[in-house]
Amino acid sequence: MSDPHDFFGEQIAASYDDDADARFAVAHLALESGFLAELAAPDEQSGGRALEFAIGTGRVALPLAARGVEVWGIDLSEAMVAQLRAKPGGADIPVELGDFSTALAGVGMAGEFDLVYLVFNTIGNAAGQEAQVATFANAARHLRVGGCFVVETHIPGVLTAQHDHRWQVFSHTDEHHGIDEYDPVTQLMWSHHYTRIEDGTYRRNSVPFRYVWPAELDLMARLAGLRLRERWEWWDRTPFTAASESHVSVWEKE
Structure with a gap:
């Protein structure tokens, strides 16, 4: 590992x-x-x-x-x-x-x-x-x-993702956007978070997972x-x- x-x-x-x-x-x-x-x-x-x-x-x-x-x-x-x-x-x-x-x-x-x-x-x-x-x-x-x-x-969530089983939006507000990205072949996924910060822009944080x-x-x-x-x-x-x-x-x- x-x-x-x-x-x-x-x-x-x-x-x-x-x-x-x-x-x-x-x-x-x-x-x-x-x-x-x-x-x-x-x-x-x-x-x-x-x-x-x-x-x-x-x-x-x-x-x-x-x-x-x-x-x-x-x-x-x-x-x-x-x-x-x-x-x-x-x-x-x-x-x-x-x-x-x-x-x-x-x-x-x-x-x-x-x-x-x-x-x-x-x-x-x-x-x-x-x-x-x-x-x-x-x-x-x-x-x-x-x-x-x-x-x-x-x-x-790959079961309920879009028809290509790759993307799923789990949060969508003015302050935060959350999107999960899936790879059904490897069972890897990435949880993407876009968080609004003080200057009005968004900070991205992406974390890998294995579902x-x-x-x-x-x-x-x-x-x-x-x-x-x-x-x-x-x-x-x-x-x-x-x-x-x-x-x-x-x-x-x-």
């Missing part, structure tokens, strides 16, 4: 938490952290120990830690982790700087986690099949037997010694159907 590129530098990190996506709302974070906390401490005897791949600014980690879960993190971006460190409680969370597909969360922590999780479509940031397979293997490496790996991601289907993720899990335990459309446990546009999947280490 080639060395991953950090697409979340200081400019992105400084405004990351300003995102209007519902995932940043207090009510949603209570829902998401509650879902994860149940998996981290299934016997309710303790808060459990969880590891977040791509912990970033602590959007999910801090609400989860507030529930009594011992949270650790791995992240490639020093700028994103600096935002976490600046928040109340952020300095208390151990974070390993590195690629979540290979990095280890501390010496002697292999097999010590009840939960590993990777959310907000970030599995796609491992922009190659080899890197995604390695991500599942790394999650399994950190989990105790019976522990769970959770991935939240979208169903590939992946639920069945392919299940196969990656099996290769890592994990089995599918449950799959939902969303964190509120809405049933997953053929019409679902996203999924929250839970695999258990055997």
Whole structure:
């Protein structure tokens, strides 16, 4: 695997938490952290120990830690982790700087986690099949037997893209234009964001992803010694159907 590129530098990190996506709302974070906390401490005897791949600014980690879960993190971006460190409680969370597909969360922590999780479509940031397979293997490496790996991601929009299955507009306002570009041959996609800045011009930020289907993720899990335990459309446990546009999947280490 080639060395991953950090697409979340200081400019992105400084405004990351300003995102209007519902995932940043207090009510949603209570829902998401509650879902994860149940998996981290299934016997309710303790808060459990969880590891977040791509912990970033602590959007999910801090609400989860507030529930009594011992949270650790791995992240490639020093700028994103600096935002976490600046928040109340952020300095208390151990974070390993590195690629979540290979990095280890501390010496002697292999097999010590009840939960590993990777959310907000970030599995796609491992922009190659080899890197995604390695991500599942790394999650399994950190989990105790019976522990769970959770991935939240979208169903590939290539199905609803224009007739050539290449372009899909997902945002179109005066302040922001968002266009996903797909290559069905390689399963690579690029998420293009054009954001209006103070002088009236637009700043472009393009991030590569590899889109992946639920069945392919299940196969990656099996290769890592994990089995599918449950799959939902969303964190509120809405049933997953053929019409679902996203999924929250839970695999258990055997």
